[in-house]
């Protein structure tokens with residue numbers, strides 16, 4: 410099916426204007442005609458390179474920030490109203506098996522947060538889960554990765570040592586680790602430690618890297634190590650963030666993560682807007698690169714992920730407010746996504762699109778926002794209802810559009 414759009418962002422370096430874009434899906438009906446969407450922009454779906462799905466609660470869980478290092482927050486957050494409220498739904502028993510009990514309710518809330526902000530892939534930083542955790546979701550939770558929580562705290566939530574986990578990746582999948590999330594000596598000493606472990610590698614994804622100086626960053630650039638930037642979480646918790654301009658000068662493969670809403674942004678759209686507000690000199694096509702092609706590289710995703718081509722099973726169609734499709738990202742909220750398809754399956758958007766697809770309506774939730782009728786795959790309404798039941802009252806989340 411051809412869709413006539415205002416503009417089409419194929420990748421961070423290629424935009425076409427007034428040209429149709431093609432989508433394909435095994436669910437498309439036969440007698441179809443071209444669609445006219447001249448007020449929309451087509452993008453490849455985004456990639457969130459760092460989240461903790463089990464921590465998708467709101468508001469932020471902190472009362473005495475900024476902290477000199479994140480370990481202080483991990484202790485302090487436990488007394489906050491947000492943490493205590495989340496405990497009414499799920500209490501961490503230390504097993505970190507997120508397929509059990511009520512954990513899937515919060516994990517799914519996190520999946521929907523990513524879906525409603527146009528992310529088709531999310532890297533959930535947690536010990537490796539059972540296979541079913543990664544199956545049957547409307548978007549992709551990255552399954553092929555190895556990880557360690559951090560250099561400073563080790564793999565306290567489960568898994569092998571950092572060196573063993575890196576080895577298990579065999580250079581064919583990302584090894585993800587928090588690093589230097591702070592400004593004090595304990596944060597600064599993380600970099601020499603990971604360098605001594607010989608873990609500055611092309612398949613290593615360092616998350617945060619706040620305390621890294623220019624020499625450290627040069628070493629990352631030389632080794633081809635990727636860095637995940639979480640500006641809102643960093644500036645909120647620590648009051649400092651990655652030296653992003655040096656990273657860009659050095660050509661480091663930088664990606665963006667929202668972190669969880671207990672420390673970071675409400676979703677990827679809010680993260681981009683926050684990043685631009687604090688770092689206005691970064692061109693928006695570079696920011697877009699960080700949530701698409703750079704992320705696909707860091708996460709070892711298949712060729713063609715996070716770009717559009719002549720025939721697309723993954724696509725976002727979004728309202729146009731700005732002639733520059735990259736600057737347009739700064740104007741958006743979750744209601745502005747008109748159509749989001751992942752792996753040939755419509756997952757979120759305006760209900761009028763669904764008439765072109767053979768779908769089972771029971772798989773979808775339909776709701777009204779700003780005089781539009783929207784659909785969402787996976788019944789987020791049921792998740793919210795179950796959470797409300799456990800809380801004993803209704804809770805609104807800013808990343809859920811109904």
Ligand SMILES: [Zn+2]
Nearest residue numbers: 461534587668
């Ligand atoms: Zn994190």
